[in-house]
Amino acid sequence: MRRLLTLIHYEARNLYASAATYVAAVLTLLVMGTWYCVVLFDLSAQEQEAAPATLFFGFFFVPALIFVPLLTMRSVAEERRLGTLQTLLATPATASEVVFSKFIAAYGFYIFVWALSLSFPLITVQYFDQPDVTQRLLEPGPLIGGYAFIALSGALFVAVGIFSSSLTRTQLVAGMLCFSIIFILLVGVPVIQNTGFAPDLNLLVPEEFLAYLQVTYHFDDFVRGVIDTRPVVYYLSSTLMVLGLAVLVVESKV
Amino acid sequence: MAKSTREFSIEAAGLTKTYGRAKVLHELSFAVRPGEVVGFLGPNGAGKSTTMRILTGLIRADAGEAFVDGISVAREPQRVQERLGYMPENNPLPEDLRVKDYLRFRGRLKGLHGKRLRTQVSQSLEWCDLHRKHSRRLIGQLSKGLRQRVGIAEAVLAQPAVTILDEPTIGLDPHQILLIRRLIEQLRGKTTVILSSHILAEVEVSCDRVLIINQGHLVAAGTLPELRHEFIRGETFEVVCKGSREALEAVLQAHFPTMQITQWEDLEDDWQQVTLETDETNLPAEDVLRQLQTSPELTVREWRERRARLEDIFLAATRRSWDVESSASNTTADA
Numbered sequence: 001m002r003r004l005l006t007l008i009h010y011e012a013r014n015l016y017a018s019a020a021t022y023v024a025a026v027l028t029l030l031v032m033g034t035w036y037c038v039v040l041f042d043l044s045a046q047e048q049e050a051a052p053a054t055l056f057f058g059f060f061f062v063p064a065l066i067f068v069p070l071l072t073m074r075s076v077a078e079e080r081r082l083g084t085l086q087t088l089l090a091t092p093a094t095a096s097e098v099v100f101s102k103f104i105a106a107y108g109f110y111i112f113v114w115a116l117s118l119s120f121p122l123i124t125v126q127y128f129d130q131p132d133v134t135q136r137l138l139e140p141g142p143l144i145g146g147y148a149f150i151a152l153s154g155a156l157f158v159a160v161g162i163f164s165s166s167l168t169r170t171q172l173v174a175g176m177l178c179f180s181i182i183f184i185l186l187v188g189v190p191v192i193q194n195t196g197f198a199p200d201l202n203l204l205v206p207e208e209f210l211a212y213l214q215v216t217y218h219f220d221d222f223v224r225g226v227i228d229t230r231p232v233v234y235y236l237s238s239t240l241m242v243l244g245l246a247v248l249v250v251e252s253k254v
Numbered sequence: 255m256a257k258s259t260r261e262f263s264i265e266a267a268g269l270t271k272t273y274g275r276a277k278v279l280h281e282l283s284f285a286v287r288p289g290e291v292v293g294f295l296g297p298n299g300a301g302k303s304t305t306m307r308i309l310t311g312l313i314r315a316d317a318g319e320a321f322v323d324g325i326s327v328a329r330e331p332q333r334v335q336e337r338l339g340y341m342p343e344n345n346p347l348p349e350d351l352r353v354k355d356y357l358r359f360r361g362r363l364k365g366l367h368g369k370r371l372r373t374q375v376s377q378s379l380e381w382c383d384l385h386r387k388h389s390r391r392l393i394g395q396l397s398k399g400l401r402q403r404v405g406i407a408e409a410v411l412a413q414p415a416v417t418i419l420d421e422p423t424i425g426l427d428p429h430q431i432l433l434i435r436r437l438i439e440q441l442r443g444k445t446t447v448i449l450s451s452h453i454l455a456e457v458e459v460s461c462d463r464v465l466i467i468n469q470g471h472l473v474a475a476g477t478l479p480e481l482r483h484e485f486i487r488g489e490t491f492e493v494v495c496k497g498s499r500e501a502l503e504a505v506l507q508a509h510f511p512t513m514q515i516t517q518w519e520d521l522e523d524d525w526q527q528v529t530l531e532t533d534e535t536n537l538p539a540e541d542v543l544r545q546l547q548t549s550p551e552l553t554v555r556e557w558r559e560r561r562a563r564l565e566d567i568f569l570a571a572t573r574r575s576w577d578v579e580s581s582a583s584n585t586t587a588d589a
């Protein structure tokens with residue numbers, strides 16, 4: 001445990017010392033801030049059924065597609081390129097500890113940046129200072145559900161980023177791989193279903209199960225404030241599976 | 255299954271490793287005693303780095319077993335890594351860490367904490383002469399020689415039972431090589447050292463024993479005199495003398511019939527530079543000198559026994575293994 005904490009500290013330090021981290025954070029906050037403004041303008045123009053938080057979180061995939069590759073592409077690929085991964089694994093630190101420490105550090109930063117987006121409604125509420133606006137913007141159900149969804153889906157996305165980075169020694173390739181895998185996770189199943197590209201797919205795998213595998217499928221429940229155990233199991237198990245694959249890759253490609 | 259004894263710090267028993275179709279190690283076996291400084295030599299692609307990576311637990315052998323400090327590397331890699339210091343070839347280091355912070359980080363990974371961590375870090379820094387302003391510098395700003403010293407400081411940080419140094423002097427200037435040599439000299443007796451280097455003079459000076467591998471086979475193992483005895487036939491003497499060639503030949507004919515003059519070069523004032531060679535081994539040099547001095551027609555000014563250097567042994571050992579390999583393949587082809 002002590003070793004894992006040492007590695008997390010080292011990884012966090014590496015992350016904070018990297019310019020790519022700040023570029024990613026600023027870009028993400030800029031995109032999210034702009035989107036929040038768009039949501040507010042729409043709300044002020046006409047009555048919306050959905051809560052502002054629901055509309056805001058509906059845009060989660062854009063930051064995920066930009067932020068996660070930039071945040072994780074360096075993690076294993078750069079260590080492999082420099083050769084420091086080899087010296088790290090020649091100490092009593094195991095491949096699992098190395099991979100999990102990288103994951104925890106990157107995931108911590110991912111959550112931190114998303115937590116900063118909580119300032120958007122808080123700033124707006126301060127600015128307008130009207131009870132109905134406050135009630136609408138800080139409605140707890142969609143806010144808590146939305147952030148819970150971000151936290152759970154983010155774990156899977158960051159794990160995919162670490163896995164992509166473990167496959168190559170080139171940061172750029174790792175970033176592109178991560179973007180592609182997350183993109184497929186987000187739109188892959190619906191595209192296959194809608195285009196009829198694999199018409200027998202529903203016969204082989206029940207439609208219900210295919211829907212369950214879709215990352216976006218559970219979003220609606222979360223932003224309504226319904227937190228079910230099934231998506232929690234899905235995100236956590238798939239995160240662990242992807243991290244397990246990354247450990248295997250790191251062990252085999254030292 | 256191979257068993258280890260505590261008599262040895264390192265034991266390799268029948269290590270075999272294949273990458274694709276290429277067999278890199280062929281049942282490689284050797285042992286190193288505690289406190290020894292052993293040179294690990296071989297041409298490029300001989301399997302040195304692969305062997306070192308197996309010993310550090312980074313990769314697994316396809317067959318055979320390795321033990322470090324009596325512990326099986328394959329079965330308990332973490333316990334082995336706790337007892338091992340490793341500096342790989344090219345010495346990769348994180349560029350954006352300060353020397354002291356890097357050593358602290360590595361120390362924690364090796365199980366050092368609190369006061370022991372502080373003591374070991376400052377000892378390593380002092381020992382590698384990094385304790386003053388260098389300890390606060392970013393690793394990325396250090397010269398090649400300083401980086402090598404950081405690598406060695408890291409390898410010996412937790413006072414390991416075994417230290418593996420892969421090409422520690424590569425790319426260094428003579429001053430820096432001398433410094434690294436002094437560091438290795440200070441390690442003698444404190445830890446078992448395996449030192450891989452292409453600078454054979456370096457190994458000759460620093461190591462108690464030498465292991466030479468070629469194409470994944472151990473082709474030579476022993477101290478320098480032992481290897482000289484095994485691989486080098488005959489003796490060579492260099493003489494600067496005054497006198498006729500006939501007189502010298504007469505002395506040789508009378509006392510050392512197998513000895514021949516292989517070089518005769520005229521120097522200033524009738525002095526000659528002569529090289530004498532014989533196939534006989536263990537011929538006492540003082541006997542040859544005494545006999546030359548007894549001849550009234552010869553005056554000897556300089557006398558030197560040319561001892562085979564590690565380079566000659568290395569070339570002879572690797573050439574012999576290539577000869578064996580090619581004759582074996584010819585036999586197979588003929589069959």
